[in-house]
Amino acid sequence: MAGHSHWANIKRKKEAVDNKRGKIWNKCSKALTVAAQMGGGDPAANPRLRLAISAAKSARMPNDTIDRAIKKGTGESKGDAFEEILYEGYGPCGVAVLVDTLTDNRNRTAPELRKLFDTHGGNLGASGCVAWNFDRKGVFHILLDQSTEEQLMEITLEAGADDIQREAEHFTVTCEPEVYSDVQEALEKAGIEVDDSSVTRIPKDHVDVEGNDAKKLMKLMAALDDHDDVQGVSANFNISDEVMAEIDG
Numbered sequence: 001m002a003g004h005s006h007w008a009n010i011k012r013k014k015e016a017v018d019n020k021r022g023k024i025w026n027k028c029s030k031a032l033t034v035a036a037q038m039g040g041g042d043p044a045a046n047p048r049l050r051l052a053i054s055a056a057k058s059a060r061m062p063n064d065t066i067d068r069a070i071k072k073g074t075g076e077s078k079g080d081a082f083e084e085i086l087y088e089g090y091g092p093c094g095v096a097v098l099v100d101t102l103t104d105n106r107n108r109t110a111p112e113l114r115k116l117f118d119t120h121g122g123n124l125g126a127s128g129c130v131a132w133n134f135d136r137k138g139v140f141h142i143l144l145d146q147s148t149e150e151q152l153m154e155i156t157l158e159a160g161a162d163d164i165q166r167e168a169e170h171f172t173v174t175c176e177p178e179v180y181s182d183v184q185e186a187l188e189k190a191g192i193e194v195d196d197s198s199v200t201r202i203p204k205d206h207v208d209v210e211g212n213d214a215k216k217l218m219k220l221m222a223a224l225d226d227h228d229d230v231q232g233v234s235a236n237f238n239i240s241d242e243v244m245a246e247i248d249g
Contacts, residue, residue, distance in 0.1 A: 023226075023228075024059045025056075025059060025061050025065065026228065027102075027228075027230075027231055028052070028055055028056040028059050028061050028066075028069075029056075029061075029065070029068075029069040030069075030082055030102040030231070031052040031055065031056075031102065031231060032049070032052045032053065032056060032066060032069035032070050032073065033069050033070070033072045033073040033082060034052075034073065034082045034084060034102050035048040035049040035051070035052040035070075035073065036049055036069075036070045036071075036072070036073025036074050037073040037074075037081075037082070038073075040074065041070050041071070041073065041074040041076075047177075047178060047181070049070070050181045051177070051180055051181065051199055053066060054180070054181060054184055054197075055198065056069075058194075058197060081104060082102045082103060082104050083102070083103055083104070083106060084100075084101070084102055085101050085102075085103060085106060085109070086098060086099070086100055086101070086127075086131065087099040087101060087110070087113055087124060088124075088125045088126070088127060088128070088129050088130045088131055089113075089117050089122055089123055089124040089125045089129075089130070090117075090122050090123055090125055090129075090130070091117075091120070091121065091122040091216075091217045091220050091221075091235060091237070092120075092121040092122060092209065092213040092214075092216045092217050092220070093207055093208075093209050093213050093217070093237075094207060095122075095207050095209060095217060095235050095236060095237045096130035096133050096134075096203065096207075096235060096236045097117075097122065097130065097220070097221075097224070097233065097234070097235045098130060098131060098134055098201050098233070098234045098235070099113060099224055099230055099232075099233055100201075100230070100231045100232040100233075100234075101113075101227075101229045101230050101231060102229060102231055103229040108229075109227075109229045110124075112227065112229075113224065113227065113230075116220065116223045116224055116227065117220065119223070120216050120217075120219050120220035120223060121213070121216040121217075121220065122220055130236075133203055133204050133205065133236060134201040134202060134203055134204065134234060134236070135201065135202050135204065136177055136199065136200070136201055136202075137162075137174045137175065137176065137177070137199070137200065137201075137202045138174065138175040138176065138177055138179070138180035138183065138197070138198075138199050138200075139172065139173070139174055139197065139198060139199075139200055139202070140156075140172070140173040140174075140175075140183065140184070140187065140194050140196075140197040141170045141171070141172055141194070141195045141196040141197065142170055142171045142172075142173065142187070142192060142193070142194055142195060143169065143170050143193075143195050144166075144169065144170060144171065146192050146193050146195075147171070147190075147192050149164065149166055149171065151190075151192075152164055152171055152173065152192070155186050155187065155190050155192070156173050156175070156183050156186060156187070158186070159175075159179065159182045159183045159185070159186035160175055160176070160179030160182050160183060161173050161174065161175040161179070161183050162174050162175050162176065170195060174202070177199045180199055184197065198232070200232060200234055201232075201234035202234075203234070203235070203236030204236075205236060206236050206237060206238040207236055207237055207238065208237075208238050208239075208240075209237045209238065209239050209243075210239070210240070210243055211243070214237075214239050214243050214244075214247060215247055217235070217237055217239075218247055221233055221235060
C-alpha cells in the first residue's frame, strides 16, 4: 500500500486548500448525483449513494447541498447528466495510473487528460491496460492516539473489515466496498475519529520511483486530481521517505 499511503498523505494537504475553493464539494456533488441516477435517492437501498453521502459529510458538505445533488440525480430538480468513465495510463518509470471520472462530455475529458499525461512524462493507455493490477477497497486512516490496535481489530473486524496495519503515524483499516458504511458506522459509535477515509483502488504491486521521475510523478498525480472531472487517482508507485522529504522540501 506504499503508493496509496504516499498519495493519501499528499491529498490530505491538497484537500485543505481545495476545500476552501469548493473543489471537493463539486466532486462530491457529482458523485451524489450519479449515485442517485443509477440507484435511486434512498440511501438504505442504494449502497453507492451511502458511500457518496459518507464522502460528502467527511468533506463537511452541508446537508441541504447534499440533498440538492441527490434530487438532481433523481430528476426532482434540473441538472447535467454525468457519465462514469475509468481512464488508464502510465506515468514516469511505467507506473500504472487509474483515473476515475464523472463527466458530462467525454469528448472534452479524454483529450484534456491525455494532455496532462503527456505534459508530465506519461501517456494515456487503452482500456484494460492497468486496471487488472488494482483491487477496489475501502480504506480508513486513524491516527495512533485515537485507539489501540487491539480495540480497532475488535471493532472493525466485527463490522466486516479485512485487515489492519500499523504504520508510522496511523493505523490503516481496509475493507470491501460493500461494508465500507458498516465499518464507518462502527468507528463512529466507538467514538474513534477517522483522519481520512475513502473507497479507492489498491495496487497489487509497486514500482520504485526516484529522483526527477518522482517529482514528475507527483506533479502528474496532483494535476490529474485537480481536474474538475476527476473523482479519484490511483497508482502503483513506491517512493522512499528520503525522496519524499526532498519533494516536500
